[in-house]
Each structure stands twice: as structure tokens, then as C-alpha cells.
Amino acid sequence: MDISNIYSNQYDAVQKLLKIQPDGLATGVYQGVQFTSVFQPIFNKQLELVALEGLARIKHISGRKLDPARYFADLERQVEVNVVCTILCCKLHLHNFSCSRFRRRKLFLNVSPCVFELLANEPLAVERFMTRIGEFGAIPSQIVFEITEFKESDISAIVMGKGKLSKFGVQTALDDYGTDYSTKDRALEIKADYLKLDRSILLCDEKVSEAVTIANKIGATTVAEGIENQDTLARCQLHGVSLFQGFGLAKPNAMKILECKLD
Numbered sequence: 001m002d003i004s005n006i007y008s009n010q011y012d013a014v015q016k017l018l019k020i021q022p023d024g025l026a027t028g029v030y031q032g033v034q035f036t037s038v039f040q041p042i043f044n045k046q047l048e049l050v051a052l053e054g055l056a057r058i059k060h061i062s063g064r065k066l067d068p069a070r071y072f073a074d075l076e077r078q079v080e081v082n083v084v085c086t087i088l089c090c091k092l093h094l095h096n097f098s099c100s101r102f103r104r105r106k107l108f109l110n111v112s113p114c115v116f117e118l119l120a121n122e123p124l125a126v127e128r129f130m131t132r133i134g135e136f137g138a139i140p141s142q143i144v145f146e147i148t149e150f151k152e153s154d155i156s157a158i159v160m161g162k163g164k165l166s167k168f169g170v171q172t173a174l175d176d177y178g179t180d181y182s183t184k185d186r187a188l189e190i191k192a193d194y195l196k197l198d199r200s201i202l203l204c205d206e207k208v209s210e211a212v213t214i215a216n217k218i219g220a221t222t223v224a225e226g227i228e229n230q231d232t233l234a235r236c237q238l239h240g241v242s243l244f245q246g247f248g249l250a251k252p253n254a255m256k257i258l259e260c261k262l263d
Helices: 068-073 079-098 113-120 123-135 155-166 184-190 205-218 230-238 255-261
Strands: 018-020 026-030 033-043 049-060 106-111 143-147 171-177 194-197 221-224
Touching (some): 033 255, 049 068, 049 079, 068 079, 079 106, 106 113, 155 184, 194 205, 205 221, 221 230
Parallel strands (some): 049 106
Antiparallel strands (some): 026 033, 033 049
């Protein structure tokens, strides 16, 4: 597959990888691997649903399940495959999101730094993505690109790409804040619209408080990931965290299941 065809207006190669099921929802298949969507809710302080994070579930066509984190980590040096798989997941999440009664909320989409650098700074790719958003009945301001944890990357290219997307209303989130590579310095440099606090820091009052201070400094909204019980929720609320996500509130699920469970 020619990488220029990945985001071409004339020949959208990735779109052809989507398979629409009888229930109207989409799956994707690429190189013998099947991708499906699940979504995890994100709530505000009143525990009202404000956003969903699209998450991929991946299995080989033989039926063997693959760990998504490991799968995408193994693709870091396979640029074309990584770009195709990332765009494919974004497309199927966006399709399935747009078919739901939650389609007016925000949608968080995970993207690795190397893919974000490449696509956010490619005018044709940005143009094509904006077109697709409209075709799904969504608007750019509903989309939040969640930049996953990274060891090595071109920070200036990420900042530049963020700026280009923001002109259309698309927002960004810095994932896993508080871990090895998602640090205070990177948060201050990237200035993402959302700062997602890693679960590893939620039990430390000092670290949660510092994260909120950093977020306020750069004008970011804080999201506490990994909320598993009421004590952790109360601690984060006490320190001024704005949004909450975790198994203790709602597990990732297929859209049809979430529509039944959530008001």
C-alpha cells in the first residue's frame, strides 16, 4: 500500500478496510488482524457522561486475542503499518461513535507520537480527516487526540501538529501523566488541552495536587484515569481534578452495551 494513498482524497485505502456489520457497526481487518471498538466513559464531577475513549480490541483472524498495547508498541518502527492501523482504529471508533446516542459527546482517540507527528503535519491528511469527521455527522471540536506515552520523539513536531489541528478545533490530551516519559517538562512544553493522570499517582495527594497545578498553568483540563473505588474518586475531587475514568465508574464495553447501561 502506497503511504500517500492512506489519506488520499481520491483513494482512501484505509476506508476500504472497514467492514460494516448487519447491526450497522464497523470492524476492520488488516494483514490478518481484526480490529473492533469498545468505549470507556469519562465523567465530570457530577458523574455525568461527557466523553468516551475509543479503545481497540484486536485478535488474529484465527481467533487468538492480541494485547493492544503490545501490538502497537511492536509497530513503532513499522511506520506505514502503524499509520494504517492507527487510522483504521480511529475510523472505526468514529463510525461506531457516530451511530450511537452518545454521538454529541466528545471522543478521545489514542495515537502514538510518531503517527501524530506524521499526520498532524501533513496538510492532505488533516484535510481528509476533517472531511471524514463531517461525513460521520461530527464536528472537529468533539475530537481529542490522546498522545500516548513515549520515550523518544520530536517534541517540536508534536507541538507544531497540535497547533495545526487546534485551528480546526481538534484538541489533544497528554496520556499517562506522572509515568516515566509523560513528565512535568513535557506537559509544560506540549501544553495539551487535557492532562490524563496515570493511575500510579492517584494514591499520592502531593502528586495529584502537583498535576492539577501544572494543568492549571497550561490551561489544561485534568482527567484521572484508573478510578477503581470511591476513596480514589474523593481524593481526586478534593484536589480539583475535573474528569474521571476507570473500572470503578464504568468498564470499557461495546457501544450497544454502554447504551443499555448508561442514562
